[in-house]
Amino acid sequence: MTRRAVTALALLASLAACSARQVVSADFQLCRKGACKAAAGGTREELARAIYTVLQSASGRDLVLSEEKPGAARSRGRGIRVFTQGGPIPAVYKGKALHVTEVLYLDMAEGAVKFKGRMRGTFLFVPVHCSVGEGAVRILSDREARLEFSNLCTWLGPTSFWKLDGNIDRVDVDAGLLGLHYHLRGGGVPVVGGGSGYLLAKVAAEAAEPEERASAERGLTARLQDADGDAIVAAGETFTLTVELSNTGAEAMKNLRLRFSGSPALTALLGAERLLGDLPAGEATSSQVRGTLPESTPAQSADLRVEAVCDPGDALVGAKTFQLDLGGRVGAR
Incomplete structure (x- = not known):
């Protein structure tokens, strides 16, 4: 052994x-x-x-x-x-x-x-x-x-x-x-x-399979990583959001873009939308966004929703919601 x-x-x-x-x-x-x-x-x-x-x-x-x-x-x-x-x-x-x-x-x-x-x-x-x-x-x-x-x-x-x-x-x-x-x-x-x-x-109020599984089947996976890996984004700490998308359909995804919503402390750093362009059938792409939480951010529970949409009609490609703790000094419990 x-x-x-x-x-x-x-x-x-x-x-x-x-x-x-x-x-x-x-x-x-x-x-x-x-x-x-x-x-x-x-x-x-x-x-x-x-x-x-x-x-x-x-x-x-x-x-x-x-x-x-x-x-x-x-x-x-x-x-x-x-x-x-x-x-x-x-x-x-x-x-x-x-x-x-x-x-x-x-x-x-x-x-x-x-x-x-x-x-x-x-x-x-x-x-x-x-x-x-x-x-x-x-x-x-x-x-x-x-x-x-x-x-x-x-x-x-x-x-x-x-x-x-x-x-x-x-x-x-x-x-x-x-x-x-x-x-x-x-x-x-x-x-x-x-x-x-x-x-x-x-x-839970609704009977539903986890959102991340359905999104992965449609071609979206997302990861949110904080700098020290303790699952808490502390004040002054940098975090990285990585989104990977694959087009498993028969036609190109037109005007593909990411939308961010949720707690203002996070959306203020990421913006409301990020353009990715067209994604041909059978191909994949990824996008990485970084943000640093201001030192003045108070301790709080927060959520961040990431949606991938495309034309026509803002068709939903996939989505994922993160729930995490923000704020406090680095190393604080």
């Missing part, structure tokens, strides 16, 4: 050991019909059916993840972040959602809800592609339920195994929301990483 493999396995073992210390909430909240109550005093079956209802409403949709303070009741959809060593590249993995592909069944005797899904997230702003994995919520009592989910993921080649688990302490049936103290960890040579915290998982 290589030295790199031994190191990766040792790190995974340490992450697994850390995950064994689970947080069990003494104040499990079950919310429905506009009111919340302590789950204690109810029944295990009541809790199981409530969790099953939330997961059923998420079938074919995203459970959007958001790092929040324990006890929070409102999701801000900000994702979760864990440190990951991607070979020689140390950076932050941003988990955006758990996409629920199918809810298999509720087994009252076993006290479990089984489902299938896949994680959605980015590393260095590039999508991490995950296969469909299996998960379960195990209802242990009237106020104790545990989420367990795992799948295989790949980022620019290497495949790694990732596991998300944690104890649930909030179920809001009306809002389609679960709250839990989570652990996310995984790896596979040469990738290893992990972290923990508290998250809210909320059922």
